[in-house]
Amino acid sequence: METIRLDKYLCDLGTAPRSEVKKLIRGGRVCVDGRAVTAPDTKIDAQSAAVTLDGEALVWKKYHYYMLNKPAGVLTATEDRRQKTVLDLLPPRLRRMGLFPVGRLDRDTRGLLLLTDDGDFAHRVISPKFAVEKRYDAKVEGTPDETDAAAFEAGLVLGDGTKCRPARLEITGPDSCRVTVTEGKYHQVKRMLASRGTPVRELKRLSIGALSLPDDLAEGEVRELDEEDLCRVFMDR
Numbered sequence: 001m002e003t004i005r006l007d008k009y010l011c012d013l014g015t016a017p018r019s020e021v022k023k024l025i026r027g028g029r030v031c032v033d034g035r036a037v038t039a040p041d042t043k044i045d046a047q048s049a050a051v052t053l054d055g056e057a058l059v060w061k062k063y064h065y066y067m068l069n070k071p072a073g074v075l076t077a078t079e080d081r082r083q084k085t086v087l088d089l090l091p092p093r094l095r096r097m098g099l100f101p102v103g104r105l106d107r108d109t110r111g112l113l114l115l116t117d118d119g120d121f122a123h124r125v126i127s128p129k130f131a132v133e134k135r136y137d138a139k140v141e142g143t144p145d146e147t148d149a150a151a152f153e154a155g156l157v158l159g160d161g162t163k164c165r166p167a168r169l170e171i172t173g174p175d176s177c178r179v180t181v182t183e184g185k186y187h188q189v190k191r192m193l194a195s196r197g198t199p200v201r202e203l204k205r206l207s208i209g210a211l212s213l214p215d216d217l218a219e220g221e222v223r224e225l226d227e228e229d230l231c232r233v234f235m236d237r
């Protein structure tokens, strides 16, 4: 049983701006189990109550999980005074839900980014302790080779002494490779490849665990994750 106030129920869903939710309720537009409820502080069981707004059924969930195909040129942050952030790409309803990015992609990195309001989930995805694999396609200057792959496998030590966990480097072309890491240090993939004399020109995240960026999710588009997707995040490919 998850007992919450009716106004919080509507806010959690991003139904309307916080300031308007109380007005909606007071205006008699919200029904609970078939009856109009006009007191915003009415307590309801969020999991079992049948709530409608203007006759449309609402479905409450404790936490929310989305994937975004992040374009280059957008900041992985929830707000910024000057630059466009990943939150700015979301439709208004999702922007009101308290979502935040799970980890960080650089401004010029594209690809799979998860968004949630579940802090524990985010921690499990990011923390090296859980070793969730993040896979990237990189276009590089120069040509990585099997010696570089062996160095990745052994665990690189970067110029400033930072020790990296063993990682996978697959050569996919004369100036491209695929890198799989299980941690997310600052500019990690770029610094790893630069340390081998093959600096990154373009970077795209392809997958997190066994969850891949779908081919039909265009850059800038967002999609809710289902139960199966969530399990995939913690599975190896």
Ligand code: URA
Pocket (backbone or CB within 6 Å): 104, 105, 106, 107, 109, 186, 187, 188, 189, 190, 191, 203
């Ligand atoms: N590694 C990087 O260097 N940049 C990213 O955006 C992600 C991983």
